[in-house]
Amino acid sequence: LNLRLTADLSHAIPSTLYGYMWEDINHSGDGGLYAELLQNRAFQAVIPGTQNALNSWQPYNGAFLSVTSKTDGVSAALPNSLEVRIPKVVTGPIGFENTGFWGIKVQEGWTYKGSFYAKSSTSIGKITVSLKSTRGAVFASKSVEGVTTDWKKFTFEFRPSKSAPNDENVFSVVLDGKAAAGKTIHFGMFSLFPPTFRGRENGMRIDLAEALAGTRPSLWRFPGGNNLEGHSIDARWKWNETVGRLEDRPGRVGDWGYSNTDGLGLLEYLNWAEDLEAEPILGIWAGISIANYSDFATWPVVPEQDLQPYIDDALEEIEFVIGDAKTTKGGKWRASLGRTEPYNLRLIEMCEFPQFSLRHDFDQRWKFQPASYAAYRWKAFVDAIGAKYPHLECIATTLPSTALDPPYKKIDFHMYNSPSWFTSNAFLFDDYPRNGTLYFVGEYAVTSTNDKNALGDIPSGRLAYPTLQGAAAEAAFITGLERNSDVVFASAYAPSFQHIRNYQWTPDIITYDASHIVKSTSYYVQEMFSVNRGTHVLKTSPTSTADSAPLFWVASYHNDTNVVFLKVSNTGTSDLVANIFLDFPITGFGTATSISSPSLSPISGIFNVSNTIEEPELIIPVASSFAIPHPDRFNYTFPATSVTVITLQTS
Ligand code: AHR
Secondary structure, three states: OEEEEEEEEEEEOOOOOEEEEOOOOOOOOEOOOEOOOOOOOOOOOOOOOOOHHHOOEEEEOOOEEEEEOOOOOOOOOOOOEEEEEOOOOOOOEEEEEEOEOOEOOOOOOOOEEEEEEEEEOOOOOOEEEEEEEOOOOEEEEEEEOOOOOOOEEEEEEEOOOOOOOOOOEEEEEEEEHHHHOOOEEEEEEEEEEOOEHHHOOOOEEHHHHHHHHHOOOOEEEEOOOHHHHOOOOOOOOOHHHOOOOHHHOOOEEOOOOOEEOOOOOHHHHHHHHHHHOOEEEEEEEOOEOOOOOOOHHHOOEOOHHHOHHHHHHHHHHHHHHHOOOOOOHHHHHHHHOOOOOOOOOOEEEEEOOOOOHHHOOOOHHHHHHHHHHHHHHHHHHHHHHHHHOOOOEEEEEOOOOOOOOOOOOEEEEEEEEOHHHHHHOOOHHHHOOOOOOEEEEEEEEEOEOOOOOOOOOHHHOEOOOOOHHHHHHHHHHHHHHHHOOOOEEEEEEOOOEEEOOOOOOOOOOEEEOOOOEEEOHHHHHHHHHHHOOOOEEEEEEOOOOHHHOOEEEEEEEEOOOOEEEEEEEEOOOOOEEEEEEEOOOEEEEEEEEEEOOOOOOOOOOOOOOOOOOOOOOOOOOEEEEEEOOEOOEEEEEEOOOEEEEEEEEEO
16 A cells, blocks of 8 residues: 555544443443442342342341331432341341442552441440451451431441452441340441542542543543433433432432442533543433333333423423523522532433444334434424523434434434444445534444344354454544544444443443453554544545555644644454655654554464453553654554554654
């Protein structure tokens, strides 16, 4: 290939081009980004009296545990509590344990902050809380006393004297057997936090937050995805139940089958977007829930004549986010929770279910969706939002070809598919009309090697983790997004997170357990493309086309730093050499960062490789610098199945 980087700028790259779509799936929120260490901390969204209600809790030394709502809970929102009955005859400490989110990380030097509520009709002596291994080694502990007949909140802090060798640790709560024998005690709303990202109270797990922030995303679409929609209309994500004191958040059974605490609520998400300096895209519930995932016909839909309360609710949500703190009800409520200044919200997504819009060619069921959307819901919500907040833009989630009234200016559609689909669609947006409509690829990922069933199971080709081959195909596709960023204003890889011990969807960009994290090949592609961002697309000659496959590229220029970025994906299985010519003077060397097949590994030459929890750093970006002896040209070899970013400092 002879490739010329010209000195001509094509268009400005929108600041929102790279980001994430976020929802609680795979324990990405509870058990993931949300730093709370105790699972099922407040017995939310469980059925009292069932074994399931005791999820993550276990008795210690013969205590009888059950979840009850027969006595008042710690708040109206949290009616359930843990009833602990101590046998009449007991020796030694007795109580119960929480096993965390499949383990608890115990780190020397960290301060853990905890709390719980307790009440008992008789005196029970002291309560000792500790972090200990499942084999009984105690790392940190504190005792409190003073339980009364009414709910009382106990808070504590402890610092482990040494780190635990692994995650097989529990949070233990014990009573003195003698003092408590024959008594019944109720406990409610536990919490235990390690240090959090930027020290935020009720904040984020540091390693995961840093990993997400490390790709410098400029867009944060939340709170779903399916998890916004609910399995029934009443089970939808209700914004007003996710704000305020944690004791006032009832939680819900999320769409992905587990209880959500909603500790990560609307304000936490907005603050997090601010921490990331990312533009929030707020998904608004727009009248449809997802009952049986694969059977559209069963999905609960709010009929047109019943929509008004839901439209009002959306308007109240927006007012809560951006309303004036002195003159609006929503703004006053927000201010009462500590945030006076309105959030910087520009984009609202009218959530429906467009995710398979580009799969419709092989799955006819999905054609149902655009029509139902166009019928009345889009108009009802968009007209109401536009009348009250004319500066907000509503993003449609439907097929690009769908006519909506009022017409959309921004549209989100989703792509989960095979490597070959992504490479052959790298030029998808080249021909999209330049008529003012802007596109958001609001969810995308290589999910399978199976061209015919991209969302099937692992035996049929579904990826367990992102692969190098998949990441190179995503990168090829992203070169097309960046090159067409005059019409593509944003993109979001999805889903973001996966707790390896309990998940519903693969592949995911970051995998983890209680203390380890794995950045996938797709993660590194996001990082390479997002961090190395020009302000303008730079024209190349030739431009990347289907004829130049398996090399795909895009160039950009940063007009503050005068740096040129050349991003190249080689999706082929052979190394390819490019002769690169420059129409502008540069300094005498360039730098390259790339991911490629692990050459020192015994599996060198195999491209279907992944970073995994067992081998998290099999494929990591390698940076190098290289001399450019001629001022206007150089050769570069792009390894087989690789993604490379070359940076050139123009002089
Ligand atoms: O990203 C995983 C799921 O894919 C999202 O919840 C949904 O929008 C799509 O089906």
